[in-house]
Amino acid sequence: MDNREEAQKPVLALIAHDQKKDDLVDFVGRHISHFSECRIFTTGTTGSRIIAEHKDLDLMPLKSGPLGGDQQIGGMIAEGNVDGLIFFVDPLTPMPHDVDVKALMRLAIVYDIPMALNRSTAEILLTNFAEQADGELDA
Numbered sequence: 613m614d615n616r617e618e619a620q621k622p623v624l625a626l627i628a629h630d631q632k633k634d635d636l637v638d639f640v641g642r643h644i645s646h647f648s649e650c651r652i653f654t655t656g657t658t659g660s661r662i663i664a665e666h667k668d669l670d671l672m673p674l675k676s677g678p679l680g681g682d683q684q685i686g687g688m689i690a691e692g693n694v695d696g697l698i699f700f701v702d703p704l705t706p707m708p709h710d711v712d713v714k715a716l717m718r719l720a721i722v723y724d725i726p727m728a729l730n731r732s733t734a735e736i737l738l739t740n741f742a743e744q745a746d747g748e749l750d751a
């Protein structure tokens with residue numbers, strides 16, 4: 613794949629809180645053919661968990677969420693460098709970096725980035741991305 617094709621791959625940000633990491637790793641595995649066509653950015657621990665199971669993905673882990681990873685992804689969204697955000701949120705556990713999580717979600721809303729916060733919405737987001745990619749191939 614040359615640099616131009618690489619640059620045209622959709623960019624997805626993937627994040628999961630600790631209680632949801634197994635679920636996200638499973639989700640990625642079930643949709644591996646689609647995720648293989650994407651450039652993926654993650655928060656630190658989420659990325660380590662995914663790459664341990666799916667070594668061939670084009671995946672770049674950033675800092676861990678509580679240490680600024682959510683903010684880094686928010687910055688990428690503000691720069692126009694993210695096409696979609698899948699964030700498996702744990703709504704039952706208090707987070708020390710809750711303000712960072714809220715700021716990230718706010719930026720996804722401000723910049724109108726497709727944002728899935730649970731698995732069923734992530735399925736819809738991914739289906740939509742796949743249909744768009746097929747449409748581009750057909751055009």
Ligand SMILES: O=C(CO)COP(=O)(O)O
Pocket residue numbers: 627628629630654655656657658659675676677678681682709713
């Ligand atoms: O806390 C997180 C998102 O708010 C996730 O961060 P990690 O992927 O580093 O665990």
